[in-house]
Amino acid sequence: MKLLVLDGNSLVNRAFYGIKLLTTKDGRPTNAIYGFLNTLQGLMNAHDPDEVAIAWDLKAPTFRHKMYDGYKATRKGMPQELADQMPVLKELLGYLGYPMVSREGYEADDILGTLSAAWGARQDDCLLATGDRDSLQLVSETATVLLTATRMGRSETVVMDLAAVREKYGVEPKQLIQVKSLMGDTSDNIPGVAGIGEKTALALIQKFGTLDGVYEHIDDAAIKPGVRTKLLAHREEALLSRTLATIDCAAPIETGEGTYKRQPGDPAAAAAMLADLEMHSMIGRLGLPEPGAAAPAAAAEVPAACLSPLPESLTGPVYLARGEQGWYAVADGAPYSVEEDRLPALLDGEAELRVFDAKPLYHIALDAGGEGKAITFDGKLAAYLLNPSASEYSVGHLAAEYGVQPAFVCEDCPDAGVLAGLCEALQAKVTADGMDELLRTIELPLARVLADMERYGMQLDGAGLEAFGQTLKTELDACLARIWEAVGYEFNLNSPKQLGQALFDKLGLPPRKKTKSGYSTDAETLESLRGYHPVIEDILQYRVYQKLNSTYVEGLLRQLGPDGRVHSTFIQTETRTGRISSTEPNLQNIPVRTQLGSRLREFFTAKPGWLLADADYSQIELRILAHISGDETMRQAFANGEDIHRSTAAKIYNLPPEMVTPQLRSSAKAVNFGIVYGIGAYSLSQDIGVSVKEADQFIKNYLATFPGVKRYMDDTIAFGQEHGYVATLYGRRRALPELASNNRNVRALGERIAMNTPIQGTAADVIKLAMVRVWQRLREEKLAARLILQVHDELIVETPPEEKEQVARILKEEMQGAANFTVPLTADVGEGFTWREAH
Known part of the structure; x- marks a missing residue:
């Protein structure tokens, strides 16, 4: 049998400080809850225990506080953002069926000690998950400590068994109590012997075994006079510290087998609570049912035409989205399947379409020569405006978040029952928050513009870029040769450990900071070492060449299509500021600040015989x-x-x-x-x-x-x-x-x-509005020119030479006229065959 015991307070503290502040839309903090659940689920998956207990401290003073007024007296109070999450987390753990245990007068450490002792007496295994090294004294043949921490949002665990403790400290686990009696513990305000640190304390216990052994041999020559003086002066504090540091393994709690079996709990309540906390991805990860997945009783009376073909004649609005089995629609309260060849007529027909994720539909409409004029609302864009910080926007998760109950049940497409209700709920909230016009005049028409830009793509000189890559590789080789010569031997420059050894051990440069694996060789460290040795310039240059080659040259060549163009995907629902981002390839971060980096723009060109017109706002922010x-x-x-x-x-x-x-x-x-x-x-x-x-x-x-x-x-x-x-x-x-x-x-x-x-954010809104105006104007004037790229405050149009003056005028007029501010907006327009020339 295997028991997993979690030190609740320790792990929740580390989750809180290890993850940036996360909140719900209404401002409730959630990072500690999210991090704790991550850690808990990871431990459960990794160790599959038969029983599990979560131990909590109580506010009441423990026997240690009563023994010593100063115990933990220097600790700061719990931050309010963490305190607010504690009752919520405990309620949620209850719904998830986890047994929790605490006892007035005792700490969570004592509960860990008591349970590990009881299970050890039965020769059963006990795993103790904590971030506190105090618990290492509990390690035994049957008890293992899982030292768990949350760093940069990720949970990390170090397994500390008997062998690991012996290797790291050179003493037995129980002897760590004796070590702490000498060195004390500033975090718990355990005094120890003033002036004795961990190194001296370990050496004394390794030689004499116990605190008593140290004092029995106080005149031993191995104890230096200065240390002897400190030991004699603080004997009472050392004895007190030993008592304070000793975990009580006989706390009055239940220890019988079966006491901590996980219970069924209330999965529906847990799922609803997670949805309320806006942790929708956690619902699936914990294997919980989606909130609202079961239809209300009245829904059973609604006849559900489970994905029969969409009828030709439609009344009222049609709600349209894509599910696992393709496009589906909800019309007149029933779900229907939609064949893709019917979509063009629907998208530019008479029915009002309220859709979820308009951009793919605009692709279909534009491919067919239409514009998608029937689309009047996009639920995904509405959800983004309402919460730009969300990690995902899906029908099921949003329905749970907004409390939308299914109007009917359709086994073929579970989301169909909530689609119409969700769209209406999102529309009502957008209206209430005053963002109707933002959605209608900027975001929704922009989705059409982005779809067209993705379809059209941008010409890339693949042969020229490949040749540039070869030049970079030659420079990389030359750089590497100079670095090896300066250091005096060959090594892996991409290994921080080997580079650290070369710079700080071999060349003797002053180290700045250390990591777990050795010296830090990050960009900040190398920049601080400029001027100490010529090799630093070569290393920095090597990194520049390497990034240019791997990220941009090789990355762009992988994305080059058979038509000689790259077709980036523009993402409208990612940034919190409202800016557009792009991926595969990311054209938003093509480097321009360095001479070498800006050369990449030479390989983005107009198609043969055409030009690029590049317009850039001047100091818009x-x-x-x-x-x-x-x-x-x-x-x-x-x-x-x-x-x-x-x-x-x-x-x-x-x-x-x-x-x-x-x-x-x-x-x-x-x-x-x-x-x-x-x-x-x-x-x-x-x-x-x-x-x-x-x-x-x-x-x-x-x-x-x-x-x-x-x-x-x-x-x-x-x-x-x-x-x-x-x-x-x-x-x-x-x-x-x-x-x-x-x-x-x-x-x-x-x-x-x-x-x-x-x-x-206003700058982002203005450039989006300018994109919509430029795109519409090019079509209205029936020009062959096409808007193909937006990067920050810059728009690029590919144009035949005979249209370049007209295009330049349109860019200037529409960008400068996009907003009526008390100071003029100005846009500078350039032209050229390559992006670099045009800009």
Whole structure:
């Protein structure tokens, strides 16, 4: 028989601190719950125990507190965000059928000790899952400690059995009590012997066996005079510490076999609770039924035409989505299958279509020469607007989240019963949140534009790119040869351990930080070593060449289609700011800042005989800041057509613009772009190469020069704190539970997001609106030119030469006319055969 015992408080603490703050849309924190369930499920899958117990501490003082007032007295209280999750987690674990155990006067450690002793007495195995090394004293022939931690959102476990403890510490598990009696424990405020650390404590116990053995041999020559003095001065503290550090293995709890068998619980209640916590993926992972999967009693009376063909004549709206078996529709309260060859007529027909995920349908409509004019609503886009932080948008999970019950049961397509109700629930919520126009005039028409861009793709010079890759490989080989020569031997440059040994052991460079596997050789470390040795430049250059070759050259060549073009997938529901992202290939992050990286744009071309027209907004986020903040000084600078960075530097330093040096302009630029990202003095000092004090003064001068910006920042944070969200000028919302956090760092992050979201999000809305306007205008004027790419604030149109002037005019007019702000939007248009030439 095998028992798994979890130290609940230890594991939930590590989950809370190991996962960034997660919240529901209404601001309830969930990261500790999510992390704990992850850890629990991982342990259950890995060890398949016969019984399982979750041990919890109680608030009541234990025998240790009564013995020593200082016990754990230095510990900070539980953060409110964690305290709020504890009762929720325990209720959920109850629904999942997990036995939980606690006892007034005893800690969870004592429960682990008692259960491991009882199971050991029966020669049964006991696994103790905890993040606390104190429990290592419990390791025995039958008890194993699973040291569990959550790092970067992932659960990690180290198995500590007898052999592992002996190898790591050189003592028996029980002797670790004696070690702690000497070294103490700052986390529990166990005093130990002042001045004796772990190394000395281990050496003493390895030689003399116990604390008593140490004092029996206090005059032994092996004990140094200084250590002897400390031992004699703090004997009482050492004895007290031994008692405090000893886990009680006889707590008054049930220990009989069968006591901790997992119970059936209430799976439906657990699933409903997880849905309420917006942990929809966890429902399936725990094998729970989807909430609302069973139809209400009245639904049995509704005749369900389980996926019979869609009739020709339709009344009212038609709800359309894609399931596992293809496209299905719900019309007049019944589900139907939809053959793909019927979709073009339906998409541009008379029936009003309310769909879930419009982009694939726009693909079908455009392929057939239509536009998908019948589509009036997209549930997936609506769900994204309502919660841009969600990890997924599926009909089943959203129905559970919004409490939509199935109108009928269809075994062939389980989601069909909730599709219509879900779309109506999402529409009502979008309307209530004031985002109808955002959905109708920006997001939904944009889905059509993105579908067309995906279909059309962008020409790629595969042969040229391949040749560029060969050049990079030659440079890589040369770099590697120079590195090996400088170090004096060949090694694997991609191994951080081997590189660390080469730099810090062989060449003697000063190490910056260490990891579990050795010296750190990350980018920050290497940058800090510039100038110490010429080899650093070669290593940094090698990494640049390697990334260019593997990620971009080889990656792009893999994505090159038989038509000589790459067809990126544009994702509309991924970023929290409203920006579009792209994948396979990701065209949003083609490097442009370095000379070598920007060469990649040479290989993106127009098709033979055509040109690329490239239009780029000029400083759109700063223009939005000037408009939204109402700062007259900044508005006037844009209205006068001034160089905003030179103008800013001139005003801050009280200089004529012609006397502003490139360095001063660069500093002003860093503040202009950093201020609404909440840039602090330290970060600015690193960016512009001045002291923290100088950077702090620079920021203060900036905010004094542009008081409207300071007012905007303060007002936006206050709005976010009051309402729990901030919004763009077009009504796009972003929830900010971080602003209500008791954790200063989390709250500061929320403030930075609050300041930035209305600016960056509005810029995203404007570029989307510009895309829709440009796409429509090209079609209205019946041009052959096509919008093929959007990257940040840049639009690219592929055009025949005879249409280039008309295309340039359309780009300029529609981009600059996309919004009517108090400062003008400007777009610069270039042209060329390659992307690099056009930009």
